[in-house]
Structures are given as structure tokens and as C-alpha cells.
Amino acid sequence: MTIAGSGHGPASRTQLPALLDLEAADALCQSLREALALDDIEFDGAAVERVATPCLQLLLSAATSAAGRGAQFRITAPSEALCTAVAELGLSGLIPLER
Amino acid sequence: MVTLDHLRATYFEEAAELLERAYAELAALSEGRAGEDTVHALFRAYHSIKGGGGAFGFTRPVGLAHVMETLLDLVREDRITVAPDLLALLLRGTDMLADLLAAERDGVAATPGVEAGILDALESAAKIDHIAREQAAPVQAAAAIADGWRIEFRPHPGLFRSANEPLHILRELAGLGPVEVVADPSRLPGINRIDPEEAYLSWTVTLRAAVARAQVQDVFEFVIDDCDLSIDALDDATEPAATMAERPVATPTAEPAPPDIAAAPNASPLAQSVRVDVAKIDRLVNLVGELVITQAMLAQHEATLPPDLCPGLTRGLETLSQHLRELQDGVMAIRTQPVRTVFSRMPRLVREVAGMLGKDVRLVVTGEGTEIDKTVVEQLADPLTHLLRNALDHGIEPPDAREALGKPRQGIIQLSAEQRGGRIIIEITDDGRGIDRARVLARARERGLVSAEATLSESEIDELIFLPGFSTAETVSAVSGRGVGMDVVRRNIEALGGRIRLESRLGHGSRFTLTLPLTLAVLDGLVVSVGRDAYILPIAAIVESLRPRREDVRDVVGHGQVIAIRGSYVPLVPLHTRFGVAGAVNDYTRGIVVIVETDHSGQIGLLVDDLVGQQQVVVKSLEANWRRVDGIGGATILGDGRVALILDVAGLAALPAVAIPAAPPRAHLHLH
Numbered sequence: 084m085t086i087a088g089s090g091h092g093p094a095s096r097t098q099l100p101a102l103l104d105l106e107a108a109d110a111l112c113q114s115l116r117e118a119l120a121l122d123d124i125e126f127d128g129a130a131v132e133r134v135a136t137p138c139l140q141l142l143l144s145a146a147t148s149a150a151g152r153g154a155q156f157r158i159t160a161p162s163e164a165l166c167t168a169v170a171e172l173g174l175s176g177l178i179p180l181e182r
Numbered sequence: 183m184v185t186l187d188h189l190r191a192t193y194f195e196e197a198a199e200l201l202e203r204a205y206a207e208l209a210a211l212s213e214g215r216a217g218e219d220t221v222h223a224l225f226r227a228y229h230s231i232k233g234g235g236g237a238f239g240f241t242r243p244v245g246l247a248h249v250m251e252t253l254l255d256l257v258r259e260d261r262i263t264v265a266p267d268l269l270a271l272l273l274r275g276t277d278m279l280a281d282l283l284a285a286e287r288d289g290v291a292a293t294p295g296v297e298a299g300i301l302d303a304l305e306s307a308a309k310i311d312h313i314a315r316e317q318a319a320p321v322q323a324a325a326a327i328a329d330g331w332r333i334e335f336r337p338h339p340g341l342f343r344s345a346n347e348p349l350h351i352l353r354e355l356a357g358l359g360p361v362e363v364v365a366d367p368s369r370l371p372g373i374n375r376i377d378p379e380e381a382y383l384s385w386t387v388t389l390r391a392a393v394a395r396a397q398v399q400d401v402f403e404f405v406i407d408d409c410d411l412s413i414d415a416l417d418d419a420t421e422p423a424a425t426m427a428e429r430p431v432a433t434p435t436a437e438p439a440p441p442d443i444a445a446a447p448n449a450s451p452l453a454q455s456v457r458v459d460v461a462k463i464d465r466l467v468n469l470v471g472e473l474v475i476t477q478a479m480l481a482q483h484e485a486t487l488p489p490d491l492c493p494g495l496t497r498g499l500e501t502l503s504q505h506l507r508e509l510q511d512g513v514m515a516i517r518t519q520p521v522r523t524v525f526s527r528m529p530r531l532v533r534e535v536a537g538m539l540g541k542d543v544r545l546v547v548t549g550e551g552t553e554i555d556k557t558v559v560e561q562l563a564d565p566l567t568h569l570l571r572n573a574l575d576h577g578i579e580p581p582d583a584r585e586a587l588g589k590p591r592q593g594i595i596q597l598s599a600e601q602r603g604g605r606i607i608i609e610i611t612d613d614g615r616g617i618d619r620a621r622v623l624a625r626a627r628e629r630g631l632v633s634a635e636a637t638l639s640e641s642e643i644d645e646l647i648f649l650p651g652f653s654t655a656e657t658v659s660a661v662s663g664r665g666v667g668m669d670v671v672r673r674n675i676e677a678l679g680g681r682i683r684l685e686s687r688l689g690h691g692s693r694f695t696l697t698l699p700l701t702l703a704v705l706d707g708l709v710v711s712v713g714r715d716a717y718i719l720p721i722a723a724i725v726e727s728l729r730p731r732r733e734d735v736r737d738v739v740g741h742g743q744v745i746a747i748r749g750s751y752v753p754l755v756p757l758h759t760r761f762g763v764a765g766a767v768n769d770y771t772r773g774i775v776v777i778v779e780t781d782h783s784g785q786i787g788l789l790v791d792d793l794v795g796q797q798q799v800v801v802k803s804l805e806a807n808w809r810r811v812d813g814i815g816g817a818t819i820l821g822d823g824r825v826a827l828i829l830d831v832a833g834l835a836a837l838p839a840v841a842i843p844a845a846p847p848r849a850h851l852h853l854h
Contacts, residue, residue, distance in 0.1 A: 105342055108378035115373050136348045140383055141376065148373040171352050173363035173385060 359391020577614030
């Protein structure tokens with residue numbers, strides 16, 4: 084999986100892929116680790132079409148890790164699929180979605 | 183590529199194992215050996231048969247399994263006690279389930295409504311106790327309806343790997359009514375320590391809908407083994423904090439799991455076993471066999487080298503030989519299976535046949551954990567079935583006759599397995615009427631199998647029942663007479679490299695003893711030379727070897743020569759006369775006599791030219807590659823590339839002498 088970065092700066096903005104299923108979890112985890120090692124992070128969630136629990140778990144873990152380091156973690160423009168899955172899993176208050 | 187057919191085949195294999203498990207647990211219950219997990223295991227067996235069968239649309243077995251599972255659920259909740267009549271009902275239900283599954287597997291439609299009777303009986307058994315105890319435990323009932331449910335769902339770490347998705351489960355719960363879902367991320371590690379494929383989150387779901395507990399349980403049907411779950415009626419959970427702390431998380435409707443079970447390897451996310459195609463294992467076995475042959479070849483070359491020429495090579499070869507031995511043991515162990523897989527079919531056979539014959543029989547099974555080569559296990563089913571049918575039909579007397587004889591009305595048949603040395607011993611013992619030797623002899627004379635003048639010892643008379651043509655129309659019945667005689671049983675056992683022996687006492691019963699090799703693939707053998715040929719003698723059969731003095735050997739009229747060993751006489755069998763080998767040592771004072779033990783002819787002394795050495799040989803089947811030869815158990819390839827025949831010691835004793843070719847350039851085998 085490649086997560087497209089859109090520039091260098093204090094906050095990197097990357098796009099989440101369309102498929103966030105179990106097969107995508109490994110690559111997402113790797114990307115999250117790399118992204119968080121750099122700086123604040125902002126995700127664009129507009130392209131997400133399908134979501135599974137393993138990937139949401141990773142996003143929550145990354146959000147918590149970022150908060151622990153005082154870094155910022157945001158998901159902007161989340162797609163309908165992403166919002167629904169986050170709500171259904173009872174993670175609404177835990178994964179920061181900015182509509 | 184996994185096809186639907188492949189999945190179906192896997193399902194039927196698993197279903198067969200689950201049925202075996204169910205029979206074993208039912209046996210444990212009936213013999214009072216039930217442990218804490220017995221009923222749970224039984225429940226899981228029916229549950230898994232149902233779950234898998236549903237995916238293939240096997241509605242009839244699924245329907246039956248569902249009713250049995252429901253009944254077991256009531257037993258789990260202590261709402262039904264396991265009485266003998268309930269056990270009998272469960273056994274009948276399991277038998278029927280096996281039949282319905284077999285019909286699905288074979289693509290044959292089971293007789294319509296054949297299971298109706300048993301379904302009614304199971305349902306009414308569930309209902310009677312249901313009504314009787316409903317008052318006592320209304321909330322726990324699977325059918326109980328509450329205003330709402332509080333569900334604690336805590337996935338095991340491996341949940342995702344078994345292709346389960348909490349989102350689907352939570353969606354399904356939301357389909358039952360309004361839900362509040364609260365996630366618990368307390369187990370979630372930081373991003374640098376997380377395993378992306380493990381499940382860390384757990385959930386508390388409050389479902390506000392008047393639905394039955396069973397409906398909530400059904401949502402978790404396929405994740406039951408991959409999570410901890412508790413389902414409590416909302417009005418029950420007035421003090422959630424206290425409830426949480428006090429109540430261990432349990433599987434649905436189950437009693438709280440005891441701590442040792444909760445901590446058992448069950449909780450591990452990794453599967454404890456892997457299903458492997460037998461063809462793959464056999465390929466491995468064959469390859470190891472080839473390695474053994476190559477190693478023997480290397481060892482032979484190494485022996486010809488001066489000892490200090492290359493000490494590193496010598497040491498290396500020794501280590502290789504040790505490792506190879508371990509590798510071989512390891513690979514062979516993969517092929518072994520507990521005899522349980524075939525023993526577990528026998529209680530049903532005994533139940534049904536005893537019922538048909540109006541006899542009261544208890545089957546006592548022991549040693550079912552004994553492991554033996556898979557091929558042997560599979561081929562044991564027919565001989566064992568036949569021997570048990572015989573014991574039921576001809577051995578055990580009807581209850582009234584037994585009583586008149588001062589025996590208990592209920593007959594006992596014991597089926598046991600144990601490992602002794604390199605062999606597996608299986609015994610079938612009954613306390614019935616035993617063999618009437620006078621009748622056996624009379625019948626054998628009638629059939630012309632024994633001449634009128636011959637005097638036979640007791641054990642020789644017992645041997646008669648194994649003769650082809652002994653089983654007559656007189657003994658054929660619906661039960662044991664299926665055109666298969668004891669001669670076929672003996673042939674089947676001998677084809678497996680085994681032996682069968684009978685002991686009997688008139689009026690007290692009979693015992694059949696089957697002696698089988700642990701594995702068919704490799705044996706420890708002694709290489710002997712006869713003329714220009716090499717033969718292998720199985721080490722297990724060898725008693726001693728010696729060079730007799732002239733005065734030790736006597737001629738016995740009509741019996742050839744015997745050799746005197748410490749006061750007893752052993753028949754002398756010059757091997758070259760049995761296989762027509764030219765150029766072999768004919769003078770026993772110049773050759774070697776190997777004394778071997780046979781199962782039914784006692785000891786015999788085989789005259790060979792010389793002993794070449796002891797080695798492990800890989801058994802190649804002669805029958806599979808060519809045809810059966812009397813006196814030969816198989817063939818192998820020696821280190822020098824020569825083919826050597828493996829002797830079947832028991833068969834040799836009965837083998838007549840053949841003419842020896844005058845002076846052929848190459849000795850060869852005469853076949854019978």
C-alpha cells in the first residue's frame with residue numbers, strides 16, 4: 084500500500100486508501116509507524132470505501148500514540164463508510180474524525 | 183485453489199471426527215468417567231456439525247444436530263440430568279446424525295422422515311424437563327425472553343485470523359433492536375508494539391429489545407470458540423460493576439468456565455493441529471525412505487575406506503545416521519493415529535447387532551489412545567467388525583441361556599489395544615460359550631478339510647476356523663454370515679504384516695489376539711545371504727542364530743529335519759529349498775541357522791549361507807508393485823542397490839520345498 088504524502092512541513096497530510104480491510108492492515112500499520120515517527124499527522128479519509136475492524140484498531144492505536152507524544156492526529160473529510168464503521172464499533176469519541 | 187468440493191470433503195472429515203468425539207464423550211458419560219468438560223465438548227461437537235452443515239445446506243442433519251445441541255444446552259445448564267434413558271436417546275440421535283451425514287456425503291437421499299421418531303423423542307425430552315424446571319431458572323433458559331440484554335463480547339487475539347469481523351456481529355445485533363455499543367480499548371497497545379492482525383478491542387453492547395436469549399446467542403454462533411462472551415438479561419444487571427467483577431466471562435449459557443479451562447491452551451489464538459493431505463505425508467515418508475537407503479549406501483562405502491583416512495567424514499556419517507533415525511521417527515509419528523478412530527465405531531455396531539439378536543451385551547473398550555500407522559487403522563475396521571459380529575452372534579449366549587448357565591444376563595465383550603515392544607496388540611475377548619472343538623473338528627471332517635484319521639491338538643483345531651471354506655451355510659446368519667469367513671479376516675490382518683491368534687475355553691469365552699506392526703514403512707532387519715541372493719529377516723522375529731553340529735540335527739520321518747536346541751526340537755527349514763535358490767550352502771554344518779518365532783507354528787530354524795548385517799530397511803510393497811508371493815512380506819533396496827526380499831516368517835513355515843534349478847547363471851524366485 085502506498086499512502087500519498089502531499090508535501091513536507093510540520094504536518095504531513097496523507098490519503099487513506101479505498102480498502103481498509105484485513106489484508107491492508109499490515110501495510111497501514113507500517114505507514115502509520117513511519118508517519119508518526121516524523122511529525123503531526125493528518126489523514127484524508129474521503130477515499131475510504133470499505134473498512135474492517137483491524138484497520139480501525141490501528142487508527143485508534145496511532146491516535147492514542149500520537150496523543151501520548153503530544154502530536155496531532157486528525158482524519159479529515161471521512162467518507163460515509165468510514166464514519167458508519169467508526170460509529171458501529173463504538174469508537175466515535177475515540178478516533179478523531181473531522182467532517 | 184480451494185474448491186467447494188474440497189471444502190465439502192473437509193467438512194465431512196471434520197464431521198466424522200466430531201462424531202467420534204461425541205461417541206467418546208457419550209461413552210465417558212455412560213461409564214461415569216465424565217469430566218467437567220464432557221458435556222461442553224459434546225455440545226460443541228453437535229454445534230460444529232450444525233454450523234458447518236448449514237453452510238452446505240444439509241438441512242436434515244443440521245435440523246437434528248440443532249435439536250441435540252439444544253438438549254445438551256439444557257444439560258449444560260443443569261436443567262436436565264443425564265439419566266441412562268437420555269444417554270440412550272443421545273446415542274440413537276448420534277447414530278442417526280451419522281447416517282444422515284453419510285447420506286449427504288454419498289449424495290444419496292436418506293429415507294424421508296427416517297429421523298422423525300428420534301426428533302420427536304429428543305424434542306419431548308427437552309420439553310418435559312423444560313416445563314418442569316422453567317420455574318427454577320427462568321432467566322437462564324435459551325428460550326427466555328427479557329426486556330433487553332447486556333452483552334460482553336471480548337474477542338480472543340486470534341479472532342481476525344479465523345476470518346471473523348466484529349463489525350458484522352455488531353451490525354447483526356443492531357438488527358435485533360436499538361443498541362448502545364461501548365468499545366473498551368484498554369488492551370490496545372501503542373502503534374509501535376501493535377500486531378496488526380490481532381484483536382485487542384472488546385465491547386459491551388446494551389440491546390434494548392424483547393428478544394430471546396437464543397436469538398442473541400445465534401449472532402455469536404461462528405465466533406463462540408474465538409471469544410469470551412456473557413449475555414445477561416438487563417433487569418439482571420442492576421449492579422453492572424459488581425456483576426462484572428464477580429462473574430467470570432463465560433461462553434453463552436454455559437456455566438462459568440473453571441479457571442483452569444480458561445487458562446488452557448484453548449485460549450491460544452493458534453490452532454493446535456494442522457490438516458495435511460495424506461499423500462503429502464506419504465511423499466515425505468517415501469523421501470525419508472530413500473534417504474535411509476542412501477545413508478546405508480554411504481555407510482557401506484565408508485566401511486571400505488581406511489579408518490583414519492578421513493575421520494571428519496566418518497564422524498559426519500555417524501551424526502547423519504543418528505539424525506536420520508530421528509527424522510524417520512518424527513515422520514512416522516505424523517502418520518500414526520490413535521486406534522480410537524476405528525474403535526469409536528464399534529459401540530454402535532455392538533448396540534445394533536445385540537438389539538437385532540436379542541442379546542444383552544456391554545462393550546468395554548480400553549487403550550483407544552494407542553497410536554498406530556494410519557493405513558493400519560483404516561484397514562482394521564473390517565476385521566474388527568467381523569470379529570465383533572462373530573462374538574455377538576456365535577459367542578455371547580442369549581440372556582436366558584446365560585442365566586441358566588449361572589452367568590450374568592449381560593454378556594461382556596472387551597476390546598483393547600496396547601503397545602508391546604514394536605508391535606500393537608489388539609484383543610477381542612468375550613465371556614460367551616467359547617469354541618466347541620468337537621463340533622469344529624466334525625465340521626472340518628465333513629468339509630474334507632481334515633482327514634478322518636488325523637489327530638489334532640486343541641490349538642490345531644482352533645486354527646481350522648481360519649481355513650478357507652470352513653464357514654458353512656449352517657453358520658451363515660443375517661449378522662455374521664456375509665460371505666466373509668475367518669480366512670478373509672486372517673488374510674486382511676496378514677496383509678498388514680500382522681498375525682491373528684485364537685484362544686478359547688468351552689463355556690467361558692474366546693479371545694482373538696491381533697498382533698500388528700507399528701508402521702508398515704520401515705523395519706529393522708537382518709540381511710542374510712542364500713546363494714547369490716540376499717534376504718531380509720525382520721529382527722523382531724529372530725530368537726538366536728547358531729551353527730549346528732552334525733549330531734544336533736535329526737531326520738524325522740514325514741517332517742524333514744529337526745534341530746535339537748537345549749533339549750527341544752525345532753523344525754529345520756533350508757531357505758534355498760523354499761525359493762529354489764541354486765548354489766546355496768546345503769550342509770548345515772557350514773551354514774548358519776537362524777531361529778525365528780512364528781505366531782502359529784512355534785519356532786523354526788532357517789538355514790542360510792551367512793549373516794551379512796543388521797540394518798533398517800524401507801519396505802516396498804510387492805503386492806502394490808506386482809503380486810502377493812507366499813513367504814515374502816515385501817521387498818527393499820539395499821545400500822549397494824540390490825533388491826532384497828523381506829521374508830514373511832510365518833508364511834515360510836507353511837511353504838513347501840520346490841525343485842532347485844540345476845546350475846542357472848542367476849538364482850531366481852519360484853512363485854506359487
